Amino acid sequence: MATLVARLSASLCLVSLVLASVPNPRTIDSDLTVLTHNDLYGNSSHRQASAIVVSKRQSHSAAASSCAALGESLWSNEQHLQELGFLEYLRYDSKTQSQDHYWVAGTAHTKCSAITARGRTQQLPCDTPLPALCQNSAALSSLESTDTSSKWQTAVTTGNATVIGYRDKHSFRFQGIQYATIPSRFSHSVYLPPAGSNISALSYGPQCIQGSCSSGTASCSEDCLYLNIWTPVLPSGKSSKTTKKAVLVWIHGGGFVSGSGSDTTFDGGAMASRGDVVLVTINYRLGNLGFLALEGTSLTGNYGLKDQNTALEWLRAHIGAFGGDKDRITVFGQSAGAASVRALLASPEARDKFAGAITQSTPQGLNYVSTFSKYLTITEATNRTKSLLDETGCASNNSATVLTCLQAVDPLNLTTGTVASYPVVDNKFLTTSSLPLGPTAPKLNIPLLSGIMHDDGSPFTSYPSTANITAVLLSQNLPSFIANSPLFPLPSAPNTTESIFNLTSRVATDAMFRCLAQSTAATAAKNSVFKNTYAYEFDRAFQLLSYSPNPPACEAPRTPEHPFGDPSLPYYKCHSGELYYVFGTLVREGARIRDDDDIRFSQYVLDSWTSFARTGSPTPDPRLLEARGFTNTSALVRAAGTWAPVEERGNGKELRVLNIGARSEGWREVEQCEALGFGLDYYDV
Numbered sequence: 001m002a003t004l005v006a007r008l009s010a011s012l013c014l015v016s017l018v019l020a021s022v023p024n025p026r027t028i029d030s031d032l033t034v035l036t037h038n039d040l041y042g043n044s045s046h047r048q049a050s051a052i053v054v055s056k057r058q059s060h061s062a063a064a065s066s067c068a069a070l071g072e073s074l075w076s077n078e079q080h081l082q083e084l085g086f087l088e089y090l091r092y093d094s095k096t097q098s099q100d101h102y103w104v105a106g107t108a109h110t111k112c113s114a115i116t117a118r119g120r121t122q123q124l125p126c127d128t129p130l131p132a133l134c135q136n137s138a139a140l141s142s143l144e145s146t147d148t149s150s151k152w153q154t155a156v157t158t159g160n161a162t163v164i165g166y167r168d169k170h171s172f173r174f175q176g177i178q179y180a181t182i183p184s185r186f187s188h189s190v191y192l193p194p195a196g197s198n199i200s201a202l203s204y205g206p207q208c209i210q211g212s213c214s215s216g217t218a219s220c221s222e223d224c225l226y227l228n229i230w231t232p233v234l235p236s237g238k239s240s241k242t243t244k245k246a247v248l249v250w251i252h253g254g255g256f257v258s259g260s261g262s263d264t265t266f267d268g269g270a271m272a273s274r275g276d277v278v279l280v281t282i283n284y285r286l287g288n289l290g291f292l293a294l295e296g297t298s299l300t301g302n303y304g305l306k307d308q309n310t311a312l313e314w315l316r317a318h319i320g321a322f323g324g325d326k327d328r329i330t331v332f333g334q335s336a337g338a339a340s341v342r343a344l345l346a347s348p349e350a351r352d353k354f355a356g357a358i359t360q361s362t363p364q365g366l367n368y369v370s371t372f373s374k375y376l377t378i379t380e381a382t383n384r385t386k387s388l389l390d391e392t393g394c395a396s397n398n399s400a401t402v403l404t405c406l407q408a409v410d411p412l413n414l415t416t417g418t419v420a421s422y423p424v425v426d427n428k429f430l431t432t433s434s435l436p437l438g439p440t441a442p443k444l445n446i447p448l449l450s451g452i453m454h455d456d457g458s459p460f461t462s463y464p465s466t467a468n469i470t471a472v473l474l475s476q477n478l479p480s481f482i483a484n485s486p487l488f489p490l491p492s493a494p495n496t497t498e499s500i501f502n503l504t505s506r507v508a509t510d511a512m513f514r515c516l517a518q519s520t521a522a523t524a525a526k527n528s529v530f531k532n533t534y535a536y537e538f539d540r541a542f543q544l545l546s547y548s549p550n551p552p553a554c555e556a557p558r559t560p561e562h563p564f565g566d567p568s569l570p571y572y573k574c575h576s577g578e579l580y581y582v583f584g585t586l587v588r589e590g591a592r593i594r595d596d597d598d599i600r601f602s603q604y605v606l607d608s609w610t611s612f613a614r615t616g617s618p619t620p621d622p623r624l625l626e627a628r629g630f631t632n633t634s635a636l637v638r639a640a641g642t643w644a645p646v647e648e649r650g651n652g653k654e655l656r657v658l659n660i661g662a663r664s665e666g667w668r669e670v671e672q673c674e675a676l677g678f679g680l681d682y683y684d685v
Contacts, residue, residue, distance in 0.1 A: 022164055023070050024155040025236040030056030030066060032154070033233045034136060034171055037086040037629060038274040040599050040606070042587040043140055049080040050136040050169045053090070053102070056236075060112035063103040063132035071151050074105040075133035077115055084119030085629045091117040092627035093243070093276075103132035140169040142588060143264060148202040156234060158321035161194030165201045170273035171230045174322065175262070176205035179282070179314035180225040180307065185289065185407045186299050189225055189310045194318065204228065207260035208286050211415045222411055224283050225307055227314070228261055230268030231278045233323035244325035246613040249315065249354070250281045251308060253335030253361075253576075256372075256421040257287045265544065270584030274603075274628075275610025278324035282311045284340075288388065289411065291420040295382040297399040299406075301424040305343050305350075309429070312344075312353040330613040332358035332449075334579060336421075339363060339372035343423050346435040351444060356616060358449040358609065360582070361456050361575055362520075365678050366511035367477050369460075371422035373516070374434050381424045388418040437523040437683040444530055447616040447645075449609075451536030451656075452517050454573035457508030459549035464500045472500055478507050479676065487672050501553070505572060507676075510669050515678035518667050522654070523683040525646035532645035534618055537668065539659040540567060540601055541577025545591060549574065556594055564592040581605040597660040600632045605658065607633045608643070618656075619643045636662060 025032050033053040039045050054066045067074050077084060090102070101122065106113030111123035114130055124130070138152045139145065152166045156174070165174035177199070180189035205226030206219050213220035233245060250266055252259040261281030268279030284290060284307035293301030316326040331354045333341045338359035344350040345357055363369035376384070389395040392413065394405035406414075423430055436442060464472040469483040469490065482488045488507060493499040514537075521535040543554040554574035556565030565571075580586045581602040586593065593599060607630060611620040619642050625634040640662035646654045653664040673679050 021150065022153045022155040024157060024162070025234045026157050026238070028054070028056075028066055028069055029236055029238065030054045031233060031235050032070075032172075034167060034169075034273065035086065035089065035133075035232075036136075036170055036273055037083070038170055038270060038584075040270055040274065040584045040587065040602055042142070044587070047083050047086065048169075049083040049086060050138075051075045052134040052136045054132045054134060057129035057131055059129065060103050060107065060126040063130070066132065067134035070134055072135040072137060074103060075135050076105045077119070077121060084115075087115070087117045087119055088627045088629065089117075089276075092624060101130050103130050136167070136169060138168045141173070141269065143590065153202070154234065156321050157237070158194055158318045161199055162197050163194055163199045163201050165229075168269065170269045171232055172234055172322075173269065174201035174229040174231075176203050176226050176228065177201050178205065178225060179227050180310045182223065182225065182285075185222065185411075186292065186303065186403065188303060189285075189307045191310050191313050191317075192225075193314075201229075204262035205283065207262060208283050209289055209411045209415060210254075210258045210286050212258060213412060213415070222289065224285070225310070226261070227280055227282045227311055228268070229278065229280050229319075229322050230272040231323045232272050232276055235321070235323055237321065244320060244328070245276060245278045245323050246328040246330065246610075247278045247280060247315065247319055247324040247326075248275075248610070248613045249312070249329055249331045250279070251284070251331060251333035251337035251340045252281065253333065253337040254286070256291055256304065256336045256339075257415075257419055259286070259336075265546075265579050265585055265589060266583055267585055267588060268583070270588070271606060271610060274584060274606060275613070277610050277613050278319065278322060280315060280319070280324075282308065284308050284311070287419045287421060288385075288414040291422060291424075292385060292388070292406075293378045293381045293420065293424045293426070294386065294389075294402070295378050297402050299403065300378065300426045300428075301381060301420065302426050302429045305340060305347070305423055306429060308340055308344060309347070309350045309353070312350065316353060327355060328613070329354040330356035330358060332360065332609075334360035335363060335575065336372065339423070342373055342435050343375075343430060345444065345448075346432060347429050348431060349429050354446070356447050356449075356613060358612065359451075360578065361452050361513060362450070362517060363512060364516040364520075365513070366508075366676070369512045375423045375425050375430055375432075377425050377433075381420065381422065385418050385420045388414075388420075391417045434683075435520075437520065437527060437529055438685045439527050441527055441529050443528060446530060447532045447534070447612065448521075448524060448530040449534045449536070449612050449618055450517060450521055451538070451658075452509075452513045453538045453541060453575060453577050455505055455509055455554075456513035456575050457511070458505040458553060458572040458574045460512060460575070461501065461504040461508045461550075463497055463550060464504070467496045467500070469500060469503070472504065473507075476504055476508075478504060478511070482507055485675065487675050501550070505553075510672050511676050511678065514669055515673035515676060516682060518655075518673065519678065519680050519682040519684075521646050522650070522667070522680045525654075526648050526684065528648065532616065534612070534643060534645050534656065535654055536656040536658050538573055538578050539657050540581075541571075541573035542580050542586065542591060542594075542598065543574055543577050544579060545589060547576055562594055565594040567594055567597070578605070582609055600636070601660050603630065604633045604636045604662070617643070636660070640664075
């Protein structure tokens with residue numbers, strides 16, 4: 001027994017030593033901020049300077065000790081003489097230290113070196129209480145190399161828990177934090193507060209069970225409710241002057257049957273550092289495990305949506321410890337993620353938990369995409385999925401027997417065959433058949449940013465196998481009247497196959513994305529549903545390396561002058577073609593930059609999205625852009641002018657067209673949408 005006690009005591013001492021060696025803003029007694037320029041060029045950037053701001057006012061020697069506690073030394077501005085402009089943000093971001101100095105390396109007798117936000121060095125008495133700049137020698141994480149060793153680890157205290165993450169050149173990173181438990185399969189998730197003195201957040205948690213998982217795959221689990229946080233600042237929790245950052249919460253797409261918050265496309269380091277926001281990605285249950293509803297049983301669906309709601313509860317309770325402002329949370333998502341955001345806006349349980357919303361390429365309108373925004377009743381859902389009971393051998397007249405049987409089925413067997421993939425009206429989380437937008441809709445005092453890709457529907461059609469246009473339309477479940485409609489003429493192309501594909505792509509985009517996206521924005525503005533509504537359409541795209549449907553339709557044509565593609569030539573701007581731009585991950589994901597505008601456009605898009613999160617407007621503050629040295633975005637914003645919200649009566653400039661030369665114009669394909677039955681007034685009921 002004595003031996004056991006001794007071992008336990010030794011183990012506890014070891015844990016204490018480990019925790020003591022991991023720097024924590026509370027133990028350092030100071031807010032910590034990673035400050036860098038981040039032009040999205042990654043390691044090929046000419047601006048490599050990165051510093052950690054220690055905000056506590058202290059003597060030069062104490063500041064050096066704080067840097068040492070981080071495993072760093074005081075910042076040496078001599079190494080970065082050509083890059084000092086990035087310090088200007090210290091003046092913009094501080095209300096109380098606009099003319100302050102910061103300790104840096106260098107001493108001489110009784111004087112020590114300090115630097116201003118304008119990059120001017122001055123010798124001051126070494127006992128002067130000043131904030132400090134420490135070196136940040138951590139490498140930029142990448143797909144090929146991520147260093148989570150103890151040298152770079154940083155701890156955060158929230159409640160009674162200590163969460164250990166790490167930093168790289170651009171941000172503090174916390175990956176794989178469990179936010180909820182699932183008491184049993186087909187039960188609603190339960191908020192799980194962090195507990196324990198040594199919670200590791202150094203790697204992603206498992207993704208939720210989906211079709212791509214295989215038996216024994218460690219990265220897949222039913223116990224999958226994890227989130228990831230990237231932040232530029234960690235507060236000490238002791239200063240009321242700490243400025244909390246706006247928070248962006250990403251909900252991934254994947255048709256409600258696939259995807260995860262650990263997809264590196266959505267790495268949040270660029271948005272956090274360049275956009276000065278806290279970025280969060282989450283997992284939520286998918287397919288039958290997340291959305292199965294069966295009438296006459298206790299299965300009411302919407303489990304995945306409730307997971308998202310639970311994640312918001314966790315963030316409202318704990319994001320402050322990671323530098324985020326719980327009252328400035330913007331939820332955003334693409335495809336099924338956008339449909340999730342729409343459902344959260346529709347839910348009386350969820351809509352008060354966030355302060356802004358961005359919906360990218362919400363599927364809505366024709367065919368199967370209708371269920372993403374027009375919710376089925378449980379009876380309708382049951383009619384679509386009841387064959388699952390025969391497939392699993394769980395058919396029974398006893399609802400308890402059905403539940404017990406389904407809970408015992410191998411989870412991978414629930415990802416094939418009949419799969420539920422849609423929200424339902426459960427009369428609790430969702431009480432209406434769609435997001436109310438008409439005259440009697442609840443007024444949501446938050447801004448909305450919403451839009452599509454120019455050819456969003458292109459991946460949902462295919463190259464024809466016949467020249468019979470009517471037959472092609474029918475085979476792809478598109479309205480056959482289009483074959484003889486002057487509103488949809490067959491475009492000219494080198495061959496009939498390309499012409500018909502161009503036509504079906506246009507129709508699919510209108511009927512499954514564009515028309516009802518425009519109706520959503522126009523109706524919301526008309527009825528003042530949101531504080532402001534902003535609408536966009538991307539006319540430039542960079543298709544994901546992992547998803548290029550109907551190749552090479554969604555890729556810019558390659559030429560001798562542009563071996564990786566010439567974006568100035570015609571190509572389809574397809575579904576998911578904005579994601580690298582929004583997250584600033586072109587270089588990180590290994591994409592080959594096609595021309596000088598790819599990175600410039602990504603800078604502009606990322607700066608617009610994060611501006612919306614910070615201020616409710618997608619037009620970045622010119623003073624902020626100047627302070628950050630974001631000259632490319634400054635030039636594009638000046639050329640494009642202010643991105644105005646959609647007006648109640650419309651002014652012919654409702655839509656922001658996003659390209660390297662952004663502009664505003666009227667709604668697109670208005671007559672075509674009317675002919676399809678999805679006119680601007682579709683949601684005005």
